[in-house]
Amino acid sequence: EAAVTQSPRNKVAVTGGKVTLSCNQTNNHNNMYWYRQDTGHGLRLIHYSYGAGSTEKGDIPDGYKASRPSQENFSLILELATPSQTSVYFCASGDAPRDRVNNQAPLFGEGTRLSVL
Amino acid sequence: KTQVEQSPQSLVVRQGENCVLQCNYSVTPDNHLRWFKQDTGKGLVSLTVLVDQKDKTSNGRYSATLDKDAKHSTLHITATLLDDTATYICVVGDRGSALGRLHFGAGTQLIVIP
Numbered sequence A: 001e002a003a004v005t006q007s008p009r010n011k012v013a014v015t016g017g018k019v020t021l022s023c024n025q026t027n028n029h030n031n032m033y034w035y036r037q038d039t040g041h042g043l044r045l046i047h048y049s050y051g052a053g054s055t056e057k058g059d060i061p062d063g064y065k066a067s068r069p070s071q072e073n074f075s076l077i078l079e080l081a082t083p084s085q086t087s088v089y090f091c092a093s094g095d096a097p098r099d100r101v102n103n104q105a106p107l108f109g110e111g112t113r114l115s116v117l
Numbered sequence B: 001k002t003q004v005e006q007s008p009q010s011l012v013v014r015q016g017e018n019c020v021l022q023c024n025y026s027v028t029p030d031n032h033l034r035w036f037k038q039d040t041g042k043g044l045v046s047l048t049v050l051v052d053q054k055d056k057t058s059n060g061r062y063s064a065t066l067d068k069d070a071k072h073s074t075l076h077i078t079a080t081l082l083d084d085t086a087t088y089i090c091v092v093g094d095r096g097s098a099l100g101r102l103h104f105g106a107g108t109q110l111i112v113i114p
Helices: none
Strands: A006-007 A010-014 A020-026 A031-037 A045-050 A065-067 A075-078 A087-094 A112-116 B004-007 B010-014 B019-025 B030-039 B044-050 B054-059 B062-067 B070-075 B087-093 B101-105 B108-113
Touching: A006 A087, A010 A020, A020 A031, A020 A087, A020 A112, A045 A065, A065 A087, A075 B004, B004 B087, B010 B019, B019 B030, B019 B108, B030 B062, B030 B070, B044 B054, B044 B062, B044 B087
Parallel strands: A010 A112, B010 B108
Antiparallel strands: A006 A020, A020 A075, A031 A045, A031 A087, A065 A075, A087 A112, B004 B019, B019 B070, B030 B044, B030 B087, B054 B062, B062 B070, B087 B101, B087 B108
16 A cells, blocks of 8 residues: 655654654655645645655755655755754655646655654 | 635534635646645645646545636535544645646635534
C-alpha cells in the first residue's frame, strides 16, 4: 500500500540545536516535498526534490536544508533551530499532474509536530 | 499575498444537514483544483480533483464544482456525518514548472454536532 511515513511524529528541541526530520515513501514517486503548516496559513513549501540527489528551494527555505539520498528518503534539516520554526511539518510525495485520468493526488505523511524552546 | 481564499473559516452544522464550502483563487495559470480533507492531527487526504474550464465531480456525499473563468470552486457535503468533522483544504495547481506547484488555502474547519 502506498504510504508516506514521517519520523519523529513529535519533537521538542532547544534553540540553537540541530533537528532532522525524516520522510520515507513507498510510492516510487519522483517528487517529494516538505511543507510547514501554521494556524491561519495554508501549507507553505520549504524544499522539494525531483529525485535522488536533487534538492530545490521552495517558497520559505531560509533556516532549512534538505537531503534526498535515495528515491525513498527525503530529510529536512534545521541546523540551528529557532522558536519561529515551531510548527507542524508535512512531507508529501507525488508526480507532476496532467489530466484527470493521470492526475494522481500527492500523498501526505501524518506530520511532525516540532516545538523549539 | 494569499492566492487561495477559503470561506467560511469555520462552520458548525448538525448531523444530517448539508453544507457548502467556498474557494476563490487568483493563481495563474490554474491547471487543476483539488479538495483535501484533514482530520485533526493527521495528513491531507484527497477528496476530488477538478481540471476542466467548468467542471463538476461527485464522490459519494461529496460533490464539487469549478469555474475557471470566475476562479471559484465549491465543495458540497450532503447529509453530514460526525466523521465529516475536519478541516477542508482547497489547493490549486499551476503549470509554472514540470513539478506543478501547489497553492494551498488555509482551510475551512467543519464541525458536525449531533
